Structures are given as C-alpha cells and as structure tokens.
Amino acid sequence: MADAVHLGSGKVRELYALDDERLLLVASDRISTFDVVLPTEIPDKGRVLTGLAAFWFARTRAITANHLLAVRADGRSTECRRLEMLPIECVVRGYLSGSGWKDYARTGEVCGHRLPAGLRESDRLPEPIFTPATKATSGHDENITGAQAAALVGAERFAEAERLSIALYRFAAAYALERGIIIADTKFEFGADRAGRLVLGDEALTPDSSRFWPADEYAPGGPQPSYDKQYVRDYCEKIGWGKTYPGPELPPDVVAGTRRRYVEAFERLTGLRFDDYLANPSVVLAG
Numbered sequence: 001m002a003d004a005v006h007l008g009s010g011k012v013r014e015l016y017a018l019d020d021e022r023l024l025l026v027a028s029d030r031i032s033t034f035d036v037v038l039p040t041e042i043p044d045k046g047r048v049l050t051g052l053a054a055f056w057f058a059r060t061r062a063i064t065a066n067h068l069l070a071v072r073a074d075g076r077s078t079e080c081r082r083l084e085m086l087p088i089e090c091v092v093r094g095y096l097s098g099s100g101w102k103d104y105a106r107t108g109e110v111c112g113h114r115l116p117a118g119l120r121e122s123d124r125l126p127e128p129i130f131t132p133a134t135k136a137t138s139g140h141d142e143n144i145t146g147a148q149a150a151a152l153v154g155a156e157r158f159a160e161a162e163r164l165s166i167a168l169y170r171f172a173a174a175y176a177l178e179r180g181i182i183i184a185d186t187k188f189e190f191g192a193d194r195a196g197r198l199v200l201g202d203e204a205l206t207p208d209s210s211r212f213w214p215a216d217e218y219a220p221g222g223p224q225p226s227y228d229k230q231y232v233r234d235y236c237e238k239i240g241w242g243k244t245y246p247g248p249e250l251p252p253d254v255v256a257g258t259r260r261r262y263v264e265a266f267e268r269l270t271g272l273r274f275d276d277y278l279a280n281p282s283v284v285l286a287g
C-alpha cells in the first residue's frame with residue numbers, strides 16, 4: 001500500500017491506483033442506511049462484502065470476464081484490472097421494489113418495460129428486467145430507458161451489457177434462492193479493457209449492491225425486511241431519527257445482530273465458514 005495513490009472514496013469504500021493497469025478496492029466496515037453513513041462500524045462487514053464479491057466473480061467466469069486479479073490477505077482489499085467504466089449502472093430487477101415499484105405504481109412501466117397490471121409491491125416479475133440508471137455524481141441515480149442508455153454507451157455495448165447482466169442475475173438469483181436468500185435486484189458495473197472487451201467491474205452481487213431478502217419471510221404486498229440491514233433500520237425507526245446527517249450511533253446489540261446477518265449471508269452463499277475466509281481469503285476463489 002506504500003505507493004498506492006488514493007483515487008477516490010465511496011460512501012463505504014476506498015479506491016487506489018497501484019499502477020497504470022491495476023487498482024486496489026478497499027471495503028471498509030462503514031455502513032449506510034437511508035443514504036447516510038453511520039458513525040458506528042460493523043466489524044468485518046468489509047471482509048464479508050469483499051469475500052462475497054470475489055466468490056461470485058470466481059463462479060461467473062463462464063458468463064463474463066471480470067476485473068478481479070487477487071484478494072489480499074487482509075480479506076477486505078482486492079486488486080483489480082483498471083477499466084474504462086461505462087457511464088451507466090446496469091440494474092436487473094427480478095422483483096418489484098424500490099424505485100421500480102414507485103415507477104410501476106405511477107405509470108405501469110419500469111424503464112420502458114410495460115409490466116402486467118395488478119402487481120403488488122415486492123411481487124416476483126414474470127421475467128427479470130434490465131433497468132439501467134445514470135451514475136449521478138451527487139444524490140440519487142436516475143432510471144433511464146434502454147434507448148437513453150444505448151445513446152450513452154452505443155447500441156452494441158448496451159445490448160451486450162443487458163445480455164450479460166440478465167444472465168448474471170439469473171444465475172446468482174437461482175443459486176441464492178436455493179440457499180434461502182432472495183436477490184430482489186442488483187446493480188452491475190461494466191467497463192472496457194484495453195482490447196475494448198466488456199468486463200464486469202466494481203463489486204457484484206453483495207448486499208450493498210443488491211437487495212437481499214430472507215426467503216423464509218417473503219410476503220409480497222408490501223416492503224420486505226432487508227437480510228442484512230433490518231436491525232439497523234428497526235433501531236433507526238425506534239429512536240425516531242429524521243434520516244438526515246448525522247446518523248445515530250448504534251448500540252452493541254444492533255452491531256452484533258447486524259454482523260451476524262452479514263456473516264450468515266456469507267456462509268449460506270459460499271458454503272464456507274467465515275473464519276476459514278479470515279484465515280485464508282483465497283478460499284472463496286477455489287472450486
């Protein structure tokens with residue numbers, strides 16, 4: 001890390017340049033809720049997310065190339081190929097939630113996809129849909145139509161990003177459902193390598209880039225509990241926090257319960273003991 005150059009900070013991650021071709025992505029233990037980063041960290045959250053993303057990168061190589069080069073021994077840092085990132089977020093929705101539900105309730109459509117009438121909040125969609133969004137520099141990403149996304153990245157790039165995103169979502173959602181986790185929706189980011197080929201980048205299929213729901217509590221017709229952040233949300237509602245900066249400190253039981261949920265998601269999805277990951281993060285790349 002001595003000569004890594006800091007390139008930028010996300011809400012809960014840091015990005016460094018290692019050289020012209022390689023980046024270092026570092027996942028912190030920070031947690032955000034209602035778009036505010038809380039002052040209390042969740043121990044090992046960054047390691048869980050890093051391990052999960054690496055696990056999915058290793059298991060989706062037959063679907064798409066990805067940027068992962070190595071997971072470092074700290075379990076929270078990954079060395080990545082530097083890409084030319086596309087200026088769109090590649091969102092796939094298998095269930096009707098969040099801005100997708102809001103847009104559907106208002107217009108009957110999500111990002112230009114006309115959906116059957118009479119769907120309820122959190123209903124499973126007949127087929128997963130690709131709902132691209134712009135990368136807002138401040139505030140919230142904005143849903144756009146396929147035509148708008150194609151105008152931003154080119155028709156051919158758009159078609160390939162859509163095909164790969166849907167294939168990745170179908171694979172991961174089916175896999176997770178067998179292990180008790182619904183991946184309601186997820187966001188991918190693609191970039192181009194030096195040869196111009198599309199490569200999956202950023203983090204993928206983590207609870208920070210997706211909505212994870214506990215399958216055994218699934219009850220469409222309203223919002224679903226979050227697999228990972230529900231204790232945090234419940235606590236924030238209980239104390240009447242106004243959901244603006246600064247966020248509240250979390251008490252130890254909320255921290256412990258939330259850490260347990262992250263570790264549980266890791267262990268269910270990977271089939272590995274989280275302690276084994278901590279001892280040797282490369283275990284997520286095997287098999």
Ligand code: Q0Z
Pocket residue numbers: 008009010013014015023025026067080081082083084085191201202203
């Ligand atoms: C990812 C981000 C973070 C702040 C740029 N392989 C790549 N090549 C080029 N750029 C990126 C990647 Cl992953 C890239 N971000 C998102 C991550 C902190 C912003 F940790 N920005």
